[in-house]
Amino acid sequence: MAQAPFGVLLANLGTPDEPTPAAVRRYLGEFLWDRRVIDVSRPVWWFILNAFVLRTRPKRVAEAYASVWEAEGSPLLAIGRRQQRALKAHLDAQYGCDIPVELGMTYGKPTMESAGLAFRRAGVNRILVLPLYPQFSRTTTAAVFDRLADALKPCPDIPELHFIRDYHDDSAYIAALAESVREHWATRGRQNHLLISWHGIPKRYADEGDPYPKHCKATSEALARALELEPDQWTMTFQSRFGREEWLQPYTDETLKNWDVKATPGIDVICPGFAADCLETLEEIQEENRGYFMEAGGEDYSYVPALNDRESHIEMLAGLVERNTRNWC
Numbered sequence: 001m002a003q004a005p006f007g008v009l010l011a012n013l014g015t016p017d018e019p020t021p022a023a024v025r026r027y028l029g030e031f032l033w034d035r036r037v038i039d040v041s042r043p044v045w046w047f048i049l050n051a052f053v054l055r056t057r058p059k060r061v062a063e064a065y066a067s068v069w070e071a072e073g074s075p076l077l078a079i080g081r082r083q084q085r086a087l088k089a090h091l092d093a094q095y096g097c098d099i100p101v102e103l104g105m106t107y108g109k110p111t112m113e114s115a116g117l118a119f120r121r122a123g124v125n126r127i128l129v130l131p132l133y134p135q136f137s138r139t140t141t142a143a144v145f146d147r148l149a150d151a152l153k154p155c156p157d158i159p160e161l162h163f164i165r166d167y168h169d170d171s172a173y174i175a176a177l178a179e180s181v182r183e184h185w186a187t188r189g190r191q192n193h194l195l196i197s198w199h200g201i202p203k204r205y206a207d208e209g210d211p212y213p214k215h216c217k218a219t220s221e222a223l224a225r226a227l228e229l230e231p232d233q234w235t236m237t238f239q240s241r242f243g244r245e246e247w248l249q250p251y252t253d254e255t256l257k258n259w260d261v262k263a264t265p266g267i268d269v270i271c272p273g274f275a276a277d278c279l280e281t282l283e284e285i286q287e288e289n290r291g292y293f294m295e296a297g298g299e300d301y302s303y304v305p306a307l308n309d310r311e312s313h314i315e316m317l318a319g320l321v322e323r324n325t326r327n328w329c
């Protein structure tokens, strides 16, 4: 086979190795120490993190992970591996050569270093970095950038890199989301309303210039347009609050607890910011938040799965790769 013109690094957040308090503690210790995620002054945050957060949170969160753990491991990693294999098969056929596709996590395994080593072994010195975050945020996309730069620090030479910053308004991404909702309606029945839930960030980060909420709004509006929804047929909210600071509003859990169930007894819920299902969708959205809605008197609550390794998602990612590597082919 011909020499590969480039490699693709699929980057995602990372996940614990096991659904145990010890493994979750290791994972959270690395994740929550990143200044891109939490920017509180280091001595103050070191004390809060070690004296409180890492003493209490891992046990509860490990139980939540255990409830969604798959035979292949954490859903985020298991689905990430399936995405990696499917994208590679697609690109190999498209380019007629062996295109290395590696998975690298910002926190935990597989590390960015292991991905870099695989590219070196394959002999590629041009790498397309594709963070699996459609909407840019300093807390996720910029953290990939930092982690990659750290991984490259010991290298005497570095590869040529192209970094995809976001794809929140990519037409194939919006079409894949709309297709997944239509398919869900066809198989599970259509509810009265679509709730579009996004992982939140502290409001202060947005006030300081993080474009994340603007990207979420643009994706939500484009999806609603693609599905021909009227403004009163969809709502956008933010989930996964952490700490005491104000986060982006409206909050998903509060919205569901106060839902007007008489007017709208059934809802479909989608989380377009997650390229792969994970703890935040499978446990927090599909279980915990369903509970709030049903307790409020709701009748039907139906979660539309993430794009995961569905064909239209892989084709969309292959399209991004193609457009961003034209100079290299």
Ligand SMILES: C=CC1=C(C)c2cc3[nH]c(cc4nc(cc5[nH]c(cc1n2)c(C)c5CCC(=O)O)C(CCC(=O)O)=C4C)c(C)c3C=C
Pocket: 013, 014, 015, 016, 028, 037, 038, 057, 061, 074, 076, 133, 137, 139, 140, 199, 200, 201, 202, 212, 240, 242, 273, 274, 277, 278, 279, 280
């Ligand atoms: C200050 C804390 C956090 C910010 C800011 C944040 C932003 C953010 N996160 C994602 C995507 C994911 N987050 C996931 C889990 C998770 N997130 C936080 C905290 C912040 N996230 C924590 C503490 C956790 C772990 C679980 C817990 O302790 O509650 C995951 C799932 C990982 C998995 O293993 O399944 C994802 C994915 C985005 C997109 C985002 C900002 C845009």
Ligand SMILES: [Fe+2]
Pocket: 199, 240
């Ligand atoms: Fe998060």
Ligand SMILES: [Fe+2]
Pocket: 240, 279, 280, 284
């Ligand atoms: Fe959560």
